[in-house]
Amino acid sequence: MILVTGGARSGKSSHTERLAAEDCDHVLYIATSLVTDDEMASRVAQHQAQRPQHWRTWEGFRDLGEVIRHHLQPGEGVMLECITTMLANLLYEESAGAEPESLDFAALEVILLRQIDDLIAACQQSPAPIYIVTNELGMSITPQNRLARHFVDISGRVNQKLAQAADEVWLVVAGIGVKIKCR
Known part of the structure; x- marks a missing residue:
């Protein structure tokens, strides 16, 4: 498992696509975004246009370990984009749109x-190379609202857990990838 992290618009996606393309002829691209408006549709279209056309796409954000276990074809690698979006979608779905003040963030x-x-277990069991993109949210100011603060905290703990399990971790800043962990 190879984890690629960095800030928004840091070049994580392009870097990860290059890594995956170097190692794999065929890739299952797991897209965790939901298209909720025209701007998001435009962002998704940009990502689709920049990756190889022969890569397969699976869209969803829940039970991604099962996707890795049951939807890979022989010889295929995996690129999962992105953990932060997955977490946001899961948090929204699990909280059922409740007011942030009423949420039990520990239970969520x-x-x-x-x-x-x-997901980590599936990655460790899979013979396929798996590339995971995530956002490094904790390098900025602490958000003012409760929901955002908890989301940053949860994302940070998830990133730490993924980094511990990963064979390699890359930090991408200004389009430049720096390997910060290699097993």
């Missing part, structure tokens, strides 16, 4: 971590 984090633990 347990649910999210089950998904991450299963």
Whole structure:
């Protein structure tokens, strides 16, 4: 498992696509975004246009360990983009749109971590190279609102867990990838 992290618009996607293309002729691209408006549709279209056309795409954000276990074709690698979006979608789905002040973030984090633990287990069991993109949210100011603060905290703990399990970790800044862990 190779984890690629960095800030928004740092070049994580392009870097990860290059890594995957160097190692794999065929890739299952797991897209965790939901298209909710025209801007998001435009972002998704940009990502689709920049990756190889022969890569297969699976769209969803839940039970990604099962996707890795059951949807890979022989000789295929995996690129998962992105953990942060996956977490946001899961958090929204699990909280059912409730007001942030009423949410039990500890209980929600347990649910999210089950998904991450299963993903890590699937990655460790798979013979396929797996590239995971995530955002490094903790390098900025602490957000003012409760939901955003908890989301940054949960994302940070998830990233730490993924980095511990990963064989390689890359940090991408200004389009330049720096390997920060190699097993």
